[in-house]
Amino acid sequence: MAKTIIPIGPFHPLQEEPEYFSLTVEGETVVDVDVELGYNHRGIEKLSESKTYDQVPFVVERICGICSTSHPYAYVKAVEDISGCTIPERAEYIRTIIAEGERIHSHLLWLGLAGHFLGYNTVYMWVWKLREEILDVMEILSGNRNNYAMFKPGGVRRDIREEDIPFVIKKIDSIVKTLDMLKKAILDDPVLHARLKGIGILKREDAIDYSALGPTSRASGVAKDVRKDAPYGAYDKVEWKMIVTEKGDVFDKVVVRVLEVFESISIMKSCLLSLPKGPIDANLADIVPGEGIGVHEAPRGETFHYVRSDGSNRPTRHKVRAPTFMNLPTCKSTVIGAAIADAAIILASIDPCYCCTERLAVCRIDGKRMMNGGELIRLSVEKTEKLKKEMGRR
Amino acid sequence: MSITLNALLKSPWVFHLSSGSCNNCDIEVLDCLTPRFDVERFGIKLAGSIRHADVLLVTGSCNRKSSARIRKIYEDHVPRPCVVVAIGECSLSRGLFIDSYNCPLPLDRIIPVNVYIPGCPPKPEAIIAGVVKLIQRLKASV
Amino acid sequence: MTREEIVTTLKSRYSGQIIDFLDKSKSRIYMEIKPESLRTIAAYVFKELEARFNTASGVDNRFHIEILYHFTIDSINLLISFRVKVNRENPVIDSLTSVFKGADFIEREMHELLGIEFTGQPDKRRLLLSDQWPEGVHPLRSDYKEWDSDAIRDRGV
Numbered sequence: 001m002a003k004t005i006i007p008i009g010p011f012h013p014l015q016e017e018p019e020y021f022s023l024t025v026e027g028e029t030v031v032d033v034d035v036e037l038g039y040n041h042r043g044i045e046k047l048s049e050s051k052t053y054d055q056v057p058f059v060v061e062r063i064c065g066i067c068s069t070s071h072p073y074a075y076v077k078a079v080e081d082i083s084g085c086t087i088p089e090r091a092e093y094i095r096t097i098i099a100e101g102e103r104i105h106s107h108l109l110w111l112g113l114a115g116h117f118l119g120y121n122t123v124y125m126w127v128w129k130l131r132e133e134i135l136d137v138m139e140i141l142s143g144n145r146n147n148y149a150m151f152k153p154g155g156v157r158r159d160i161r162e163e164d165i166p167f168v169i170k171k172i173d174s175i176v177k178t179l180d181m182l183k184k185a186i187l188d189d190p191v192l193h194a195r196l197k198g199i200g201i202l203k204r205e206d207a208i209d210y211s212a213l214g215p216t217s218r219a220s221g222v223a224k225d226v227r228k229d230a231p232y233g234a235y236d237k238v239e240w241k242m243i244v245t246e247k248g249d250v251f252d253k254v255v256v257r258v259l260e261v262f263e264s265i266s267i268m269k270s271c272l273l274s275l276p277k278g279p280i281d282a283n284l285a286d287i288v289p290g291e292g293i294g295v296h297e298a299p300r301g302e303t304f305h306y307v308r309s310d311g312s313n314r315p316t317r318h319k320v321r322a323p324t325f326m327n328l329p330t331c332k333s334t335v336i337g338a339a340i341a342d343a344a345i346i347l348a349s350i351d352p353c354y355c356c357t358e359r360l361a362v363c364r365i366d367g368k369r370m371m372n373g374g375e376l377i378r379l380s381v382e383k384t385e386k387l388k389k390e391m392g393r394r
Numbered sequence: 395m396s397i398t399l400n401a402l403l404k405s406p407w408v409f410h411l412s413s414g415s416c417n418n419c420d421i422e423v424l425d426c427l428t429p430r431f432d433v434e435r436f437g438i439k440l441a442g443s444i445r446h447a448d449v450l451l452v453t454g455s456c457n458r459k460s461s462a463r464i465r466k467i468y469e470d471h472v473p474r475p476c477v478v479v480a481i482g483e484c485s486l487s488r489g490l491f492i493d494s495y496n497c498p499l500p501l502d503r504i505i506p507v508n509v510y511i512p513g514c515p516p517k518p519e520a521i522i523a524g525v526v527k528l529i530q531r532l533k534a535s536v
Numbered sequence: 537m538t539r540e541e542i543v544t545t546l547k548s549r550y551s552g553q554i555i556d557f558l559d560k561s562k563s564r565i566y567m568e569i570k571p572e573s574l575r576t577i578a579a580y581v582f583k584e585l586e587a588r589f590n591t592a593s594g595v596d597n598r599f600h601i602e603i604l605y606h607f608t609i610d611s612i613n614l615l616i617s618f619r620v621k622v623n624r625e626n627p628v629i630d631s632l633t634s635v636f637k638g639a640d641f642i643e644r645e646m647h648e649l650l651g652i653e654f655t656g657q658p659d660k661r662r663l664l665l666s667d668q669w670p671e672g673v674h675p676l677r678s679d680y681k682e683w684d685s686d687a688i689r690d691r692g693v
Contacts, residue, residue, distance in 0.1 A: 038664040039460045040414045043494040045649075046675055050493065059490060065418025065515065081564070109421065112428075128428035146418045146515060211589045211638035224588065230563060230613040293564060293606065293615055295590075306593045306604065319593035321642075326591075329641055458666040487691050495675045496665070498687035 003031065006340070008347075021331075021347065025340055033335045035328060048318040053079060053287055056315065057151050060305075063320065065146050066109060069102040070298030071320065072151035074305040077232065077294030079153040082309050083287055090278045091155040096233040097271045098142060098150050099296070100264040104175075105134045106299035107257045107264075110351045111186075114254065117344045118195060119381030123186060130178050137171050140164050155281030165272050172265055179265075183258055194387050196251035200334040200346035203248060210330045213323045214301025215256045216350045220248035226297040238270040250349040257351075287311070298323055300351050324350070341383040399475060402448045403529050405437030408479075409447030409472075413464055414497070415454030418515035419482035423451055431518045438525065444471045449525070452501055455484035455491040461504050468505040477528060480507045481521060483514040539612055542585060550577055556619075566604075568619040574605070575630045577618060581607050582636055587616070589638045594650040596678045601627045601652060622652070631657035649676040 008021040020039065024032035044063055048056050060071035073095060080087065108131040115123025135145045141160055142148035150156050186192060202212065207220040217224055223244045227235040243259045245252040289311040296303050301323030308317040327350040335346050412420050426433045427440055441447040444467055456464065468478070483489035485501045501507060509531075511524035537545070543565070547554065556568035569577055581587045590606035600621040607616045622629055631654035632639040643654045644663040651674040662669075673683055 036663075038662070038666065039457070039463075040412075040454075041457055041459070041496050041664040042414055042455055042491050043496045043675060046680075047491065047494055062416045062418075062490065062514075065416040065421060068416075068418070081561075084561070125429055128425070129430060132425070132428075132430040145517065146421070208588075209637050211636065224610050229610040291566070293617070295608075295615075302590070304590050304606070306606070308595060316597075317593070317595045319591070319595075321591035325641055326638055329637065458668060462666070492691065493689060495680070495682065498684050500688065503688065 002026075023335070023340070023343060028339050028341075030335050030338050030340060030343055033331055035331065045318055045320060049315060052313045053153055053315065056318065057153075058149065060320065061147050061149065063322065066106050067102070067298050067300070067303070067322070068147045069099050069151070070296050070303045071305070071322075073099055074294040074296040074298075074303040075307065075318075076151050076153045077296060078292040078305040078307040079284075079287060079294070079309075081292030081294055082290045082307065083153075083284060083292075085154060085282050085284055087155060087282055088279045089276045090159075091280045091282070092232075093234045093271050093275050094156045094160055094280065095151065096235060096238075097160070097268055097275075098138075098148055098156075099233065100268040100271070101134060101138050101141070102148075103264045103299045104261050104268070105131050105138070106351075107261045108134065110257060110299075110348075111254070114345065114348055115186075117348050118192070119384045120192075123182075126178075126182060130175060130182070133171060133175050137168050140168060152281070153287075154284035155279075159280050160272075160275065165275070169269060169272060172269060176262070176265055179261065183262075187255065187258065190391055191384060191387050192254075193251065194391070195384055196249065196254065196345070198247075198249050198251075199338060199342045200250045200349055201248050202330055202334050206330065206333045207248070210333070211326050212301070212330050213326050214297070214299070215253055215260065216301065216327045216330065218242070218244050219252040219256045221246045226295050226302050230295065232296075234271050235267070238267055238274070240267050250345055253349045253351075286313070300324055301327060327351075399532065402475060403532060405439070406448045406525070406529070407439050407441040407446055408449040408451050409441045409444050410451045411453070411464060411467065413452060413454035413460040413485070413501070414457035415482065415484055419453035419484070422515045422518050422521060423453070423481065426518045426521055431522065433522060433525075445473060447472060448476060449528075450476060450478045451481055452478060452485050452505075452507075453481045455488040455494070455497045456499060456501050456504060457494075457496045458498065461499060464501075465504055477508045477532070478505055479509045479511065479524060479528065481511045481524075482516060483512060486510050486512055489514060537585070537612075539614055542609070542612075542614070546577075549580070553577065563613050563615055565614065565616045566619060567616065568621070571620045571622055571629055574618070574620055575632065575635060578605060578607075578632050579635045581616065581618075585609055586611075589632075589636055590615070592639070592642050592646065594646040594652060594676065596624070596650060596676060598624075598678050600624055601650060603629060603646070603652065605632075627652045628655060629653070630655055633657055648674070650674050651677065 004025050006023040006025060020036040022034045023030050044059060048059050051059055056075060057072040060075050061068045063071045108127050112124040112127035139145050142150050150158055202220045204221050207217045207222050221244060223242060225242045228242050240263045243256050245255055287309045289309055291308045294305045303323060304321040306319040307315050310316045331347055335343055338346055410423050425431060480486055480501050484491060488497050488500055491497045509524055509528045511521055513520055553570050553573035554567060558566040560566055587607035587609045590608055593604045595602040601624050603620050605618045629652060631643055634656060643657050644659060646652045647654060648662055648665055670683060
């Protein structure tokens with residue numbers, strides 16, 4: 001059978017970063033996939049060498065708008081690893097609260113987009129409406145909807161006011177109710193079961209071989225979470241459990257993320273209720289020469305920062321490794337062998353800062369046939385519709 | 395007023411283009427379409443393909459790889475008339491990425507820009523206000 | 537294995553290969569090794585000790601190109617960084633893609649940004665930089681100078 005190459009991207013009408021995938025298909029089956037990055041490369045590692053230690057959190061915050069807590073968190077941990085200082089307890093709690101708030105909004109964002117890719121626009125609209133509530137909470141706690149600018153080496157920049165806490169708790173309690181309803185609606189839907197179970201399976205060995213991270217690996221039964229393995233912040237002071245599932249298909253990844261939102265809400269709530277009093281900044285002195293590593297469990301997996309200091313007020317080297325960098329290559333083992341209609345959701349299932357599914361052109365290698373626009377999502381939506389009809393739920 | 399422009403202003407379809415941004419502006423653009431802000435009530439809709447778009451929303455600091463694509467998209471693919479909205483500090487002046495080796499030119503040196511919406515990221519309210527201003531200006535100019 | 541057992545095993549097993557050993561803190565170990573022994577040590581750590589490959593950081597310290605390979609053993613919360621120093625003029629090192637697939641992207645990235653040659657790396661295409669980027673210019677080298685005379689570094693205000 002003739003092979004067809006489907007280019008996906010680099011620009012996608014929905015959102016997020018440009019990336020370029022090229023799927024090689026034989027008939028309906030994907031036989032090869034290739035990723036091309038670089039549409040988003042801005043040279044942050046080099047820029048960071050020209051900024052002072054206090055300025056770098058603002059730079060790394062702008063690596064990714066969804067993870068605008070994860071990168072500063074890993075960076076300040078790396079700087080604190082160089083200087084070996086301890087952080088006031090209140091600052092640790094505030095950091096945890098902000099990090100978990102970010103995890104909630106990031107997982108909800110992904111859930112909405114996954115609904116959109118499947119043709120469940122109701123899920124998309126509901127979840128994003130719910131996400132606005134958590135953004136309101138973050139606006140009250142930090143002063144901004146995204147880019148919180150709360151982190152500095154040695155502590156946090158901004159305190160949480162006591163009088164805000166009751167409002168925030170009321171707000172996250174109201175989220176739980178709607179989310180419970182959504183959880184039942186999504187996880188018990190027979191169409192979604194038929195659509196998502198058994199596709200895009202990432203086997204446990206592959207997850208280890210690719211060193212996959214975060215929900216992607218936890219859905220494949222690799223129980224690794226930096227918050228449990230190397231506790232920091234207030235994660236060892238509050239009760240929560242790691243969500244691990246075994247099968248590694250797309251449905252399991254949805255389950256892991258949905259259940260993690262509940263865990264994050266409970267972490268956030270118990271941190272707010274037991275917030276200790278005291279200073280919020282350790283007033284770090286000059287950074288000594290040396291090197292340090294900071295890791296933080298971002299919504300997508302472990303974020304890794306390596307900072308080297310020569311005793312001046314700027315880092316001499318700052319290496320950033322985002323979780324998607326390790327998760328993206330796993331698409332080679334999950335997408336190959338799948339149907340084209342499933343490719344959109346499988347590629348989206350690792351929660352990449354993903355973008356490019358819709359603006360694609362299907363073209364034969366001999367260049368005779370060109371189709372434009374939305375084909376992949378249309379195929380995906382059509383498959384869902386067909387399943388709905390078959391199950392008599394139209 | 396020409397009939398195409400009149401139709402465009404009644405219900406502008408937008409296409410969103412990220413040229414190396416941090417996602418924040420992109421999410422806020424998307425947020426405008428979801429129930430809290432819901433710009434669809436003004437007829438603004440996210441187009442599925444560049445060839446259906448009237449308004450190009452550009453975010454990000456235009457790195458070398460994507461700026462070539464942006465130029466191509468603007469010159470070859472977008473139907474005319476087309477207005478370009480630059481969203482966020484990065485697409486205005488590249489923000490803190492001005493010294494980056496991979497971001498050589500600001501957006502308005504690559505394609506002509508009609509409206510600038512500053513902010514890092516601009517709030518959804520600011521984006522809506524920017525689009526409204528654009529429509530008013532276009533109405534006044536014809 | 538406990539932390540102490542891992543440290544003593546590594547030290548005795550590869551005594552001739554280890555140049556420098558730094559026990560920085562409870563969860564951080566830095567180890568400088570000879571470049572030619574990288575693949576055996578990495579395979580041992582990844583397969584036998586069941587470590588997870590975090591990433592590799594390439595550093596240009598003006599005298600050498602240093603590459604740090606970071607591995608985490610999650611069960612005991614230990615992060616081991618293997619440091620190799622290669623010649624700055626002609627940096628060549630073994631590729632680790634045959635040991636684990638996770639090394640593919642980061643090696644391509646370092647090849648582009650620092651100009652390190654990985655022997656045995658199957659994929660030599662560019663990952664991040666654009667096609668107009670001149671050959672042999674590596675932005676993360678300490679002597680990088682702007683090559684593009686058309687670039688505007690002025691806000692115009």
